[in-house]
Amino acid sequence: MDSLETDKMTTTTTTSTSSLDSVAIQDSTIFNYISNLSPIKPVKAAPVAPGFPGLSSPPVVFTSPRVNPFRERSYPKRLQYPHSFSPEVSRQDDRGKKIATGSDISGKSNTQLNSGFIPYTEKESDNKSSVQDQDGSSAGCVDEYLTETAGVEFADSARSANLSSKQSDDVPQSLNGFNDWKESISRHYNKNNVRKDADKPVGAFHTILEQAEDLQGKSSFDDIKTVDTNGKQGSGEIPCCVCPNFESNLSTGHAHVGQHCEHSVAQLQHAGGGCKDDLDCTRQFQPEILHIIQEYEDCGETTGTVSKEPVENVMLLDPKASIAANSSTSQSPHIVKPLNNPALLKPTDCQATPNHKRKSYLDSVEELNQSNPKRGRKKASGTSDGDGDGDGCKRCNCKKTKCLKLYCDCFAGGIYCAEPCACQECFNRPEYEDTVLETRQQIESRNPLAFAPKIVQSVSKSPANSSRERNCLTSSSTKHKRGCNCKKSMCLKKYCECYQANVGCSDGCRCEGCKNVYGRKEEYGMTKDVVNKQSTDERLEDAFDEKLKMVASRNSFFQIEQCNPHNLTPLTPSFQCSDHRNDASKSQFPSRRYILSPESDLASLPPYRKSSESPRNSNYHDLLIQTRKDILDVVSCHQELDYDSAETGGEFSQRCDVLANIHHLTSLPDPPSMAKASSMSSKTMDWTNVSRGQLCPGSGHSSSVSSLCWRSSPITPMTQFGGAKLLQVLDSDDRLYDILEDDIPEILKDTPTHFNAMKGSSPNKKRVSPPHSCLHELGSSSSASLRSRQLILQAMPPFPPLTPCIDSKEGTNHNIEDSQDDSSNM
DNA sequence: GAGTTTGAAACT
DNA sequence: CAGTTTCAAACTC
Numbered sequence A: 001m002d003s004l005e006t007d008k009m010t011t012t013t014t015t016s017t018s019s020l021d022s023v024a025i026q027d028s029t030i031f032n033y034i035s036n037l038s039p040i041k042p043v044k045a046a047p048v049a050p051g052f053p054g055l056s057s058p059p060v061v062f063t064s065p066r067v068n069p070f071r072e073r074s075y076p077k078r079l080q081y082p083h084s085f086s087p088e089v090s091r092q093d094d095r096g097k098k099i100a101t102g103s104d105i106s107g108k109s110n111t112q113l114n115s116g117f118i119p120y121t122e123k124e125s126d127n128k129s130s131v132q133d134q135d136g137s138s139a140g141c142v143d144e145y146l147t148e149t150a151g152v153e154f155a156d157s158a159r160s161a162n163l164s165s166k167q168s169d170d171v172p173q174s175l176n177g178f179n180d181w182k183e184s185i186s187r188h189y190n191k192n193n194v195r196k197d198a199d200k201p202v203g204a205f206h207t208i209l210e211q212a213e214d215l216q217g218k219s220s221f222d223d224i225k226t227v228d229t230n231g232k233q234g235s236g237e238i239p240c241c242v243c244p245n246f247e248s249n250l251s252t253g254h255a256h257v258g259q260h261c262e263h264s265v266a267q268l269q270h271a272g273g274g275c276k277d278d279l280d281c282t283r284q285f286q287p288e289i290l291h292i293i294q295e296y297e298d299c300g301e302t303t304g305t306v307s308k309e310p311v312e313n314v315m316l317l318d319p320k321a322s323i324a325a326n327s328s329t330s331q332s333p334h335i336v337k338p339l340n341n342p343a344l345l346k347p348t349d350c351q352a353t354p355n356h357k358r359k360s361y362l363d364s365v366e367e368l369n370q371s372n373p374k375r376g377r378k379k380a381s382g383t384s385d386g387d388g389d390g391d392g393c394k395r396c397n398c399k400k401t402k403c404l405k406l407y408c409d410c411f412a413g414g415i416y417c418a419e420p421c422a423c424q425e426c427f428n429r430p431e432y433e434d435t436v437l438e439t440r441q442q443i444e445s446r447n448p449l450a451f452a453p454k455i456v457q458s459v460s461k462s463p464a465n466s467s468r469e470r471n472c473l474t475s476s477s478t479k480h481k482r483g484c485n486c487k488k489s490m491c492l493k494k495y496c497e498c499y500q501a502n503v504g505c506s507d508g509c510r511c512e513g514c515k516n517v518y519g520r521k522e523e524y525g526m527t528k529d530v531v532n533k534q535s536t537d538e539r540l541e542d543a544f545d546e547k548l549k550m551v552a553s554r555n556s557f558f559q560i561e562q563c564n565p566h567n568l569t570p571l572t573p574s575f576q577c578s579d580h581r582n583d584a585s586k587s588q589f590p591s592r593r594y595i596l597s598p599e600s601d602l603a604s605l606p607p608y609r610k611s612s613e614s615p616r617n618s619n620y621h622d623l624l625i626q627t628r629k630d631i632l633d634v635v636s637c638h639q640e641l642d643y644d645s646a647e648t649g650g651e652f653s654q655r656c657d658v659l660a661n662i663h664h665l666t667s668l669p670d671p672p673s674m675a676k677a678s679s680m681s682s683k684t685m686d687w688t689n690v691s692r693g694q695l696c697p698g699s700g701h702s703s704s705v706s707s708l709c710w711r712s713s714p715i716t717p718m719t720q721f722g723g724a725k726l727l728q729v730l731d732s733d734d735r736l737y738d739i740l741e742d743d744i745p746e747i748l749k750d751t752p753t754h755f756n757a758m759k760g761s762s763p764n765k766k767r768v769s770p771p772h773s774c775l776h777e778l779g780s781s782s783s784a785s786l787r788s789r790q791l792i793l794q795a796m797p798p799f800p801p802l803t804p805c806i807d808s809k810e811g812t813n814h815n816i817e818d819s820q821d822d823s824s825n826m
Numbered sequence B: 001g002a003g004t005t006t007g008a009a010a011c012t
Numbered sequence C: 001c002a003g004t005t006t007c008a009a010a011c012t013c
Helices: A002-015 A021-025 A029-043 A070-075 A085-094 A109-117 A140-171 A176-192 A199-216 A221-226 A242-253 A257-270 A278-302 A321-331 A336-340 A353-370 A373-381 A430-448 A466-469 A523-532 A539-552 A558-568 A574-577 A580-588 A589-594 A597-602 A606-613 A619-643 A650-667 A675-677 A682-693 A704-712 A724-731 A733-750 A754-762 A770-778 A782-797 A804-807 A810-825
Strands: A454-457 A475-479
Touching: none
Parallel strands: none
Antiparallel strands: A454 A475
C-alpha cells in the first residue's frame, strides 16, 4: 500500500500541471486519502459482474469519462469518473495492472482524483498494483472529454478536498465514532470475504481507513454513521447492497452534502444485504467513504443538521440520480433515496449478480453522464431497477454481435455479460478477456470516446458576455455528446438517446421534429440565438418578451416541461422522478409536470412549502409562492434564452438566469411589478438574500449555486454548488428555512448587490442584466465560467464533492479562485 | 411473446 | 463524410 500511496502521491504531484495550486490539495490528507482509496474500488472487480478482466473493474472500463448519469443510475458512480476505461490502457500499464489508481494518469488533476477510485483492476493487479497509473490510457479520449467537462471537476474536487479537509479542521465535530465504524467495516470484510481478492480489497480498505483516521481530527465519521436514514446506526458492516446505493449516492450525493452524508451512512449501515460481492461493495464503498468524509466535513461545516435529517427529506439534485431513481422517485417525489437508487428501494435487487457488477461498472460513468443512453436503456427499460434480474439492470440480448460491439449494452458499458443476459455466442465474458480487450481497443482506436459517456455535463462556455453564467456556477447542463438523430420518435421515446438520458437535445442533435421534454433542440438553438443577441439589455428584454409570449402561447405543459425537466424542475424530485423511466413520455406530459401550474409547482416544492410552514412566517411562504410562479414563468423563458447560451453550459446559464430571475422575483413579489422590487418586504428580502447567498458563488458561497440547482436541473447535481446548505434547503423545507436563517446573513454580507442590480436591470421580469450583475458580483474573476465548471464538476457524482460545503466558508472563495486558475489553465 | 419500429453502430 | 446496412433496444399489439 505504501508503495502505492507513494506512487499515487508522486503521480498526483507530478501530474497536475495546473495543479501547482493543486499541490496543496495533493498534500491534503483528503487528497492522499483519495489516492489511497483507489485501490479499493478496483477490488470490486468482480464478483458478480465480471468486468473485463483486463479492464476488469468497471472503472477501468470507463476510461473514457462518462458522464452519463442515467445509465449509471443503477451503476456505481465510480464509473463515471473519467477514467479511462480502455482495456488498452490497462494493459499498457507496465505495472500491469489495469488499475489505475489513476493518480498519474495524464497528470491531470482530474485523473488523479479519479484514479483513486477507479483503477482497480482485478486480476493481476489486484493485490500488487493497486496503484497504477492509468497513464493516458484513455487520456486521449478523456482529454477531450475532460476538457469539456470533467477535467475541471477532478481538479476541483481535489481542491475541494483540500479545502474540505481544511475546513474540516474548522469543524468541531470529532470522529470519535470513526474507529468503531472502521472496525465494523473491517469486520465486515473479514467476515464476508468470500473472494480471493477480498484480501486485497480489504487491505485497500484498511488503508483507506487508516488514512481516514488521519482525517478524524478534522471530521467525524461518527456523525455520519448516526445519520443513518433509518436512524439506525450502522452495524458497521458494509452492505453489499449498498453498492448500488452508493452509486446513486455518488451521483447525487456530491451535490447534496446533507443527503450524501445521510445516504452514505445509511448505505454503509445498510449492511448487508447480502451482497455477495464484497469487492464490489468495497469499490463502491470507497467512493462513498470519500464522499462521506468530504460531505461529512462539509456537513459539519455547514451544519450538523444535515446528517440528522432523514434522507427522505433530501431532494435529488442530481438529475442523473433522479433519473436513475425515477422509478423509485415516483414513489416519493421529494425523497432522495428512492430516486437515487432503485437498488435502495429494492435491496434485493442489488445482488452481486452480474447486474450488480454492471452497475458498478456503469455507475462510474454515470451519474454524471447518465452515460450512454443506450446503456441506460437496459436499466431504464426494466422497471427501472428491477429488471429482470432484480439488479435493476437489464441484460443484453445480442444475437449477432457476440456482445463485442457497442450494440451490446453490456459491452458498451464496460461490463461483462452475465447470466441474466440472453445473448448468444457471447464473448463478452471473462473467459474471453483478451478478445474483449482487443475489441475494445479496436473500437476505441476508431473512436476514442466510444466508451466514454455519451452524456456530458457541459458547463457554460459562455464567453465573457455571460459572466453571469459563469458566475452562476450553479448548474451544469447535461447534453448528449453526439446528439441524437431521431426522425420519428420526436425525441420523446427512448429511442432517443438524449431523451433516454433525460437530457435535452442540443445543437449537436440532428433530430427532426424534436419535442424532447427535457429540452428541444430548436429551443436550444433559439436560446443560443437569443443569448447571442443579448448584446444589449434591450435585446435581452425583447427576446425575453418574445419568449414569454411564446411561453404563454404554449400550453402549460410545455412550459413546465422546459422548466422542470431539464433544468428547472425545482420540485424536481417529483418531476424528475416522475416516471420518466417507465414512461417518461407519458409521465412527463401528463398531469404532474405539465399540468402543474406554477402554483402546483410551488406546492411541489418542498422547501418552499415547508418554509411557509416554517416558523418564520407565512408571509414569507406566500411570497415564495408568488415568486415561484413568477419564476416558473420567467424560468421557462430564461431557459429558452439561456438554454443554448452555452453549449455545454447552456443549462448552466439557464440556471443562472433563473437564479437571477429568482432573485428578481424574490425580490419582487410581483413579477409584473418587478420595478416594485424596491418595495420588497423584509421577508422577501430574506428569501432573496438566501437565494443570493446560495446563488452567488462569488459571494464565497458555493451554496448559492445549489439553490439554483435546486430548481434547475435534475440532471446536474446540485452538489456542485455545494453546498450542504443548499442541500439542506432542498432537502427539507424546514432545512430550507434553517438555511435561510443561518446562511443568509453571511450570504447577504457577501453578496449584497447582485440582486439589486438585477432588479434594476429587469423591470419587466425580463431577465436582463441581473444575471450579469450576479456574475460580476459573484466572480469578479473572469474565470467565472471556470468556476461554474468546477462547481459542476464537483457536483459530479464520480468524485466526492469536496468543495461545495467548503465554499460556504471562506475557503470557498479560495476554491473558486483556485478553480479559476485551474480553469484558466485548462 | 412475437413482430414492428427506431435510431445508433458499423460498414462501405 | 455521406449513404447504407446491421443491429438490438424500444415499442406495439
